[in-house]
Amino acid sequence: MRLLIVILLFGLTTACVTSSQSLYAELGGEDKVDEVVENFITEIEFDPMMYDYFKDSDIGRFREKFTEHFCMLTGGPCEYTGDTMEQVHTGMEISEANFNHAVDLLISAMNKANIPHRLQNRVLATMAPLRGSIIYI
Amino acid sequence: MQRYKRLPIYCLLPMVLVSAPVFSADGKLIGTAGLTQIEGAGGGGLVPWATLSGYDSEDQISASSAVTVVDVDDYRLNAFGMSASFYDRAEISLSHQRFDLKSLGGTIRQNIVGMKYRLYGDVVYSELPQISIGLQHKQLSDTAVAEALGADDDQGTDIYLAATKVHLGAIGGYNAVWNLTARATKANEMGLLGFGGTQNSDYELQLEASAGILFSRNLAVGVEYRQKPDNLGLGEDDWVDAFVSYIPSKSVSITAATANLGAIAGAPGQSGFYLSLNAQLW
Numbered sequence: 001m002r003l004l005i006v007i008l009l010f011g012l013t014t015a016c017v018t019s020s021q022s023l024y025a026e027l028g029g030e031d032k033v034d035e036v037v038e039n040f041i042t043e044i045e046f047d048p049m050m051y052d053y054f055k056d057s058d059i060g061r062f063r064e065k066f067t068e069h070f071c072m073l074t075g076g077p078c079e080y081t082g083d084t085m086e087q088v089h090t091g092m093e094i095s096e097a098n099f100n101h102a103v104d105l106l107i108s109a110m111n112k113a114n115i116p117h118r119l120q121n122r123v124l125a126t127m128a129p130l131r132g133s134i135i136y137i
Numbered sequence: 138m139q140r141y142k143r144l145p146i147y148c149l150l151p152m153v154l155v156s157a158p159v160f161s162a163d164g165k166l167i168g169t170a171g172l173t174q175i176e177g178a179g180g181g182g183l184v185p186w187a188t189l190s191g192y193d194s195e196d197q198i199s200a201s202s203a204v205t206v207v208d209v210d211d212y213r214l215n216a217f218g219m220s221a222s223f224y225d226r227a228e229i230s231l232s233h234q235r236f237d238l239k240s241l242g243g244t245i246r247q248n249i250v251g252m253k254y255r256l257y258g259d260v261v262y263s264e265l266p267q268i269s270i271g272l273q274h275k276q277l278s279d280t281a282v283a284e285a286l287g288a289d290d291d292q293g294t295d296i297y298l299a300a301t302k303v304h305l306g307a308i309g310g311y312n313a314v315w316n317l318t319a320r321a322t323k324a325n326e327m328g329l330l331g332f333g334g335t336q337n338s339d340y341e342l343q344l345e346a347s348a349g350i351l352f353s354r355n356l357a358v359g360v361e362y363r364q365k366p367d368n369l370g371l372g373e374d375d376w377v378d379a380f381v382s383y384i385p386s387k388s389v390s391i392t393a394a395t396a397n398l399g400a401i402a403g404a405p406g407q408s409g410f411y412l413s414l415n416a417q418l419w
Contacts, residue, residue, distance in 0.1 A: 095195065095196050096194035096195045096196070097194040097195075097196055097197060100194060107354075116310075117310070117353050118306065118311060121306030121311065121312050122305070122306035122310055123306075124305045124306065125304075125305035125306045128261065128262050129264075132262075
């Protein structure tokens, strides 16, 4: 019991250690983000549920805009120039299950790019607020 | 026991204040379905949470089962539970508890029917916590001990309101989960010793809390606290546990904990281990 509490307090302590670097830089910058985005596209291509949503999409444009968006959300030196999340997803009838499945694929893409668990969570935290403008619209 | 009773409060408060704990197939992130608590509801180990028992999303139904053993100095509890959750909105649970009196001899059995309804939010994605209201109707099958100790009734219904939140990457990049539950109850030792008693026959509001950290997608560590009434005048103590959950996949999890249950039916200092196996059936 004591050991567990020590572990928990250790977790709390590490929370106080903040980095002045952007999450983007901690991830490894442009090369690493490109790798994650490329992995994510591969995950989608081999996933029947997701592929359905993308089969009529311009993958080149998706790669470019998602990379910009990823970079901007994680504090990188980019500006997202694509359409709003509402514009992109309206009429696609994306369910909560679809959304969460996409999150699972993104996690898998980050795993394959060797992104540490703790950085993965922080990436997800930057994207989580977008959920409301993606599902059931 | 005083030592044990203070420890959790000291630990829990900072965690809750820093907004610490985490848990929920395609419906949710792995680990965010949580576990099945000892009375059959989706939750932590001892405490019912606002999370429902399955990984279902708004379009899905899920079912799960759990087997739990709590073994302390003079008692052993076996609990078997089944639950179904519907469209990430409502949960129905059935639980059978078998409480063995290791020192005195004898067994007390109890059945619990539970219902939970999600009022607001998503444990991971909403800004505010997920909030659910629930009830647990408990019926003792073996009433002799409860009667001998002066309990008023052999059945009772608990009503609770729970708030649960997962914070992504909140603690040094680790996901954290916390839960707070307020429960109105007359139950003595969760109902195993009946409901109400010589010292108090009315509902009392009890606070329960959990806090945890997910050290990976598959490993959660946390603590829980459950306040309890003392209707029988036997010095019934609050419960505390510290747990480690291993969640290898969305279909199964195993939880081990150390539990400090305090005085039970006059036998002081009941501590031991808690072991629970959870299976998602679909």
